[in-house]
Amino acid sequence: MFRTWSRLSDPSKAAITREIASYVMQMRKDCVLHKIGALYHDSDGEVTIGPIVTQLMFMNGRRQSISRNRGPYRHDTDYVRAPIDVQIADVHFLNAMPSDDPNFNEGVFEDDPDTRWRASSLIPMTFAQGEKNAPFRTTLLHPHLSLDNTLWLTRIRSKLPES
Known part of the structure; x- marks a missing residue:
C-alpha cells in the first residue's frame, strides 16, 4: 500500500x-451517539450499541479469567476506566498466584503504581466531576x-x- x-x-x-x-x-x-461501544444489529435489524470488541478487551493468558466491563459505556470516563480496572484486577490476581507459575508476570507489579495513579488522579483531572450527570454525546x-x-x-x- x-x-x-x-x-x-x-x-x-x-x-x-x-x-x-x-x-x-x-x-x-x-452520527451522534449517546454511548460508547461497538455497533450491532438487534433482533429487529436496527443498529444498536453493545459491548466493545477490541484486542484491549480480549487479552490472552491469565487475563482471560479477569472479568471486565466491555460496555456499552454511558460516559467517556467509564470507557477510559475499564482497561485501568483490568490492570488493577490483574495485580490482585497475581498476588494470589505463586511466583513460579508460568503465567506470573512481575512487570505488572512494576506498572501498578502508575496504573493506580491514572485511576485516582489522572481521570479526575481530565474529566470534570459533574460531567457524568450531563447528557453524553460522542460521534x-x-x-x-x-x-x-x-x-x-x-x-x-x-x-x-x-x-
Missing part, C-alpha cells in the same frame, strides 16, 4: 486526503484510520458505480 501512495502525485494525495477528511467530518456531524469514528485502510477504501470506492 505504501508503494501505491508513494507513486501518487501530490494533487492525487491531496484529493484523497480531502475526500477521507470529508467522510470523517460527515460522520462527526451526522462515530474509525478506530484505526491509517494509510493501509485509507487506500483500501479508496480502491473499493473506485470500483463502485457512479451515483
